[in-house]
Amino acid sequence: MKIMICGKGGCGKSTITVLLAKAFQKKGYRVLVVDADESNLGIGRLLGTPVSGSLLGHLGGKKALQGKMMEAFPKGKPLELFTEKWKIEDIPADCLTDAGGIQLMPVGKIEAFGEGCACPMGVLSKMFLENLEAQDEDIVLIDSEAGVEHFGRGVEAGCDIIVGIVDPTYESVLLSQKMQAMAVKAERRIYFVLNKLNEQVEGALAGHMPEVEIIAKLPQKPDIFTATLEGQALDVRLPEIDELCEALLAR
Ligand SMILES: Nc1ncnc2c1ncn2[C@@H]1O[C@H](COP(=O)(O)OP(=O)(O)OP(=O)(O)O)[C@@H](O)[C@H]1O
Numbered sequence: 638m639k640i641m642i643c644g645k646g647g648c649g650k651s652t653i654t655v656l657l658a659k660a661f662q663k664k665g666y667r668v669l670v671v672d673a674d675e676s677n678l679g680i681g682r683l684l685g686t687p688v689s690g691s692l693l694g695h696l697g698g699k700k701a702l703q704g705k706m707m708e709a710f711p712k713g714k715p716l717e718l719f720t721e722k723w724k725i726e727d728i729p730a731d732c733l734t735d736a737g738g739i740q741l742m743p744v745g746k747i748e749a750f751g752e753g754c755a756c757p758m759g760v761l762s763k764m765f766l767e768n769l770e771a772q773d774e775d776i777v778l779i780d781s782e783a784g785v786e787h788f789g790r791g792v793e794a795g796c797d798i799i800v801g802i803v804d805p806t807y808e809s810v811l812l813s814q815k816m817q818a819m820a821v822k823a824e825r826r827i828y829f830v831l832n833k834l835n836e837q838v839e840g841a842l843a844g845h846m847p848e849v850e851i852i853a854k855l856p857q858k859p860d861i862f863t864a865t866l867e868g869q870a871l872d873v874r875l876p877e878i879d880e881l882c883e884a885l886l887a888r
């Protein structure tokens with residue numbers, strides 16, 4: 638199953654991706670985390686490992702990919718990056734970092750001042766995910782960049798389920814409505830997770846979201862916040878995350 642995690646900046650996408658990755662691994666699944674955030678660098682740290690390599694690097698870097706895109710798109714030709722379907726075991730080793738058995742694959746990062754937009758990374762994320770065949774024992778978690786630009790790029794096309802993370806802000810509520818509408822257009826299933834909850838905000842936040850399906854509610858946990866502030870690996874086990882795994886598997 639390929640599950641894309643998305644939502645507003647800072648709502649907890651990377652945190653929840655890592656907690657889910659560890660929980661699915663404990664259940665015996667083979668887990669691949671796809672880091673589709675072209676800016677943030679923190680997910681390797683959350684998984685407890687320095688990261689090396691990326692899919693973009695494997696393909697020769699951004700300039701090389703842009704060259705292939707310019708060769709194909711203006712002439713209406715298909716961009717041929719993958720000659721055959723990939724399973725997780727087909728992903729080249731130089732794209733992957735092993736984090737205690739969880740495989741992490743960054744799509745590619747913005748590296749230099751003035752290097753231009755991140756569209757090639759969006760194209761690559763979309764094509765990689767459409768080309769990747771997840772087996773029954775596989776869970777692929779895609780940690781996306783903040784906002785809804787990936788919907789504009791059609792990255793969702795290669796995913797089975799979208800999980801929208803909502804923190805207790807009105808901006809996040811508004812974005813959830815937009816994500817819901819875009820997912821319907823993209824014909825993807827979308828479910829929502831409320832994050833950083835305490836008793837005071839839980840009812841109010843859920844009350845703002847009557848028209849979407851909420852499948853989990855996660856508490857505000859000081860030990861999560863402190864671990865990320867200190868640059869430590871996330872080693873927190875939450876019953877709500879185990880329940881979220883079950884809820885996703887049941888859908
Ligand atoms: N349930 C939680 N309890 C406490 N703190 C949390 C929780 N979830 C996330 N955080 C904190 O919120 C901050 C943002 O989390 P995270 O980096 O996962 O968000 P993100 O959505 O991936 O952000 P970005 O859009 O920048 O990629 C971090 O400091 C993290 O520790």
Ligand SMILES: [Mg+2]
Pocket residue numbers: 650651652674677780
């Ligand atoms: Mg993040």
